[in-house]
Amino acid sequence: MNVNPLALIFLLAMSFVILRSSRRNAVGAMLAIAAFVPLGQQIPLFGLHFYFLRILVLVGLCRIWMRRETEGFKLTTMDKLFIGWVLAGFVCEMLRGGSAQTFGAVYDATGAYFLFRIWMRTHEDVLAQLRLLAFVAIGIGICMAWETVKHQDLFYIFGGVPKVPMERGDRFRAEGPFLQPILAGTFGATLFPLLAGLWRNGGRGQWLTIGGIIGTLIITIASASSGPLLTFLAAMIGFGLWPMRERMYIFRRSIVALLIAFTLFMNAPVWYLIAKVSDVVGGGGWHRSWLIEQFLTHLGQWWVVGTSYTANWAPGGEVMPNNPNMMDITNQYVAEGIHGGIWGLGLFVAMIAAGFKIIGRAVRHEVKPAVDRMLIWALGVCLASHCAAFISVSYFDQIQVFWFWLLALIAGVPVWAYQELTETAVQHAAVPVDGARNLESAVLS
Numbered sequence: 001m002n003v004n005p006l007a008l009i010f011l012l013a014m015s016f017v018i019l020r021s022s023r024r025n026a027v028g029a030m031l032a033i034a035a036f037v038p039l040g041q042q043i044p045l046f047g048l049h050f051y052f053l054r055i056l057v058l059v060g061l062c063r064i065w066m067r068r069e070t071e072g073f074k075l076t077t078m079d080k081l082f083i084g085w086v087l088a089g090f091v092c093e094m095l096r097g098g099s100a101q102t103f104g105a106v107y108d109a110t111g112a113y114f115l116f117r118i119w120m121r122t123h124e125d126v127l128a129q130l131r132l133l134a135f136v137a138i139g140i141g142i143c144m145a146w147e148t149v150k151h152q153d154l155f156y157i158f159g160g161v162p163k164v165p166m167e168r169g170d171r172f173r174a175e176g177p178f179l180q181p182i183l184a185g186t187f188g189a190t191l192f193p194l195l196a197g198l199w200r201n202g203g204r205g206q207w208l209t210i211g212g213i214i215g216t217l218i219i220t221i222a223s224a225s226s227g228p229l230l231t232f233l234a235a236m237i238g239f240g241l242w243p244m245r246e247r248m249y250i251f252r253r254s255i256v257a258l259l260i261a262f263t264l265f266m267n268a269p270v271w272y273l274i275a276k277v278s279d280v281v282g283g284g285g286w287h288r289s290w291l292i293e294q295f296l297t298h299l300g301q302w303w304v305v306g307t308s309y310t311a312n313w314a315p316g317g318e319v320m321p322n323n324p325n326m327m328d329i330t331n332q333y334v335a336e337g338i339h340g341g342i343w344g345l346g347l348f349v350a351m352i353a354a355g356f357k358i359i360g361r362a363v364r365h366e367v368k369p370a371v372d373r374m375l376i377w378a379l380g381v382c383l384a385s386h387c388a389a390f391i392s393v394s395y396f397d398q399i400q401v402f403w404f405w406l407l408a409l410i411a412g413v414p415v416w417a418y419q420e421l422t423e424t425a426v427q428h429a430a431v432p433v434d435g436a437r438n439l440e441s442a443v444l445s
Contacts, residue, residue, distance in 0.1 A: 007041045007158045011052050015059045023119040026063065027405075028132045030056055030115065034401040035136040038177045040160015049104065053401060057111035069118055078354050078411035079117065085347040086110055089340035092305040112401055116408035123370045123416045126409065130198040131205045134212025137191055140176045141215030144184065144222040147174035174222040179397040185228025187399050188219025190385045193235045197378025201371055226283030227392030234388035238381030245363050245377065269293060274391065288330055288392055290315055295334045303342040310338065332390035355383050355410045362413050369417040376417055379410055 014029035021029075033052050043050045064070055075083075086109050093102040120126060143154045147165050155177040156163040166173040166181055173181035195216060199209045220228045244251055262270045271292040278285020294313035301307050311319050314327040329335045337345040359380035363373055386403060395403060 003041060003043060004158050007037050007052070010037065011041075011055065014056060018056065018059050019063050023069070023121065024125045024128050026060065027116060027119050027125070027129055030060070030112070030401070031129065031132060031405065032136070034398040035133075035140065036155075036177055037398075038155055038158050038160030039179065039397050041158055053112070053398060054104070054108060057108065057115065060115045061111065064115070064118060073118055076411050076414075078351065078358070078407065079114075081347055081351045081354055082113055082407065082411075083110070085340070085344060085351060088344040088347055089306075092340045092344060095305045096308050108400070109404060113404040113408050116405050117411060120409060120412050121416060122419055126416055127198065127201070127203065127371070130194055131208060133191060134195055134198065134205070134208050134215075137188065137195065137212040137215030137219065138208075139215075140184075141188070141218035141222075144174040144176045145218050147176065148172055148222045148224075168224060171224045173224040176219070178399065180393075181223040182225045182227050182393045183395070183397055183399050185220050185223025185225045186231055186389045186393060187402065188216040188223070189228040189231035189235065190382055190389060190402070192216040192220070192232060193238060193378045193381035193385060196235075196239065197372075197375040197381075200374040200378070226278060226281040226285075227389060229281060230277070230392070231385050231389040235381055235385045238384050239378075242374070242377060248360065283392070284330065287315075287328075291327075291329065291331055291334055295331075295337065302337050306338050306341045306344070329394050330392060332394045335394035351407065352383065352387060355407065356380060358410055358413050359383070362417055365418075367418070370419050371417055376413065379406070379413070382406060383410065 011033065014033050017029040018026045030053070033056055037052050039051050039053075041052050043055070086106055090102060090106050093099075093105075120129075147153050151164055151172050153161050153163060153165055153175065155161050158177070161175060161177065161179065165175060175181045175184045178184040178187065192213065195209055195212045199206065199213065217232075220232050241248070241251060259270055262273060266272070269289075272289045274292075275285040275289040278288075291313070294310075295302075298307075298310075298313060301309075309325045310327050310329070311317075311325050318327060320326050320328055329338060333345065333348075336348045340347075359376060362369065362376045363380070369376060383406065386406070
């Protein structure tokens with residue numbers, strides 16, 4: 001058992017919040033545990049690792065069962081894609097041998113995602129969660145600034161993270177409660193657009209929001225990683241495209257044309273642009289370019305059910321210290337193919353495409369939503385930021401919870417963003433308000 005007394009008290013307090021408080025606060029408890037408690041906190045039982053997040057998911061499932069909170073809930077297209085993605089990974093893993101971790105991953109993903117989907121129902125719920133994340137960004141930003149200056153990770157007391165941060169050259173790379181500096185920086189960079197959208201939305205807590213935005217910048221810089229910096233830049237570009245929101249097809253076609261041009265005139269494959277960018281901003285860009293090339297070269301090795309052996313891809317025989325069969329997979333798209341074959345990768349991309357479609361339809365809709373339209377756009381910017389981050393890192397710690405939360409948040413846009421409109425629709429058109437699928441046709445068609 002590896003449990004810190006303070007962390008245990010925090011877990012018990014958040015469990016009480018989930019069981020006894022509102023849905024809004026229950027989501028906040030899940031996000032707070034994911035943000036502040038490293039995955040090193042766990043209770044081993046019968047060969048399984050019950051991380052604090054897994055325990056909270058169990059508590060949440062008990063709450064839903066006791067309060068019958070699933071009544072009226074209906075699956076949307078995003079929900080079905082998510083289930084398909086989880087099942088594809090599970091089946092492929094089991095066909096390759098499987099393990100207890102395979103079942104744990106399914107439990108983590110489906111449990112967290114559907115708890116968020118069921119609990120997030122109103123735009124006030126969403127705004128409250130964003131204000132909580134502003135507070136989280138301030139807290140982690142302060143801790144990571146301390147880590148950079150004093151070379152000591154304050155989250156070390158919880159276990160699971162080293163006391164002294166990593167170094168690159170003459171710079172310390174702060175990681176806060178996360179297992180790797182790039183993941184910490186990615187958390188800050190992808191949170192920035194949401195808080196920027198919250199600030200634009202107005203309402204109470206504006207100073208808290210501004211503090212959170214500053215916190216995301218500190219987190220990104222303190223990680224001393226090029227990937228998060230480029231992710232932050234991608235978010236800035238996303239907001240810069242706001243004037244083109246009605247003509248995004250022009251931007252998409254321009255990107256395709258640009259990639260075709262690079263393919264025709266570059267001596268190396270187009271994905272080696274990552275290496276060229278790395279030459280300017282630093283980082284392991286060449287490794288990431290090489291990884292993509294090997295992924296495509298060895299298509300026959302992984303496309304059916306994924307693969308548990310990629311050591312033959314490593315350029316110099318480098319493999320993971322804890323797994324000599326695998327090279328370091330620093331790309332989420334590659335990781336999806338390795339984990340779930342072409343089926344898992346395809347469904348993963350389909351989820352992202354469905355998310356952009358939901359955001360696009362909501363932003364272009366003629367009826368004014370219950371929140372500022374820029375906040376809905378910020379969800380799309382956040383999604384695009386994660387897509388940019390996936391090129392340089394694969395998610396493997398508690399940042400996955402925030403990814404599942406974002407997908408659940410976007411899946412519910414037709415409900416919470418147009419809540420006032422849908423309530424009127426129920427009164428005048430007898431349209432059921434409980435199912436997001438029905439609302440998509442009633443509100444966004």
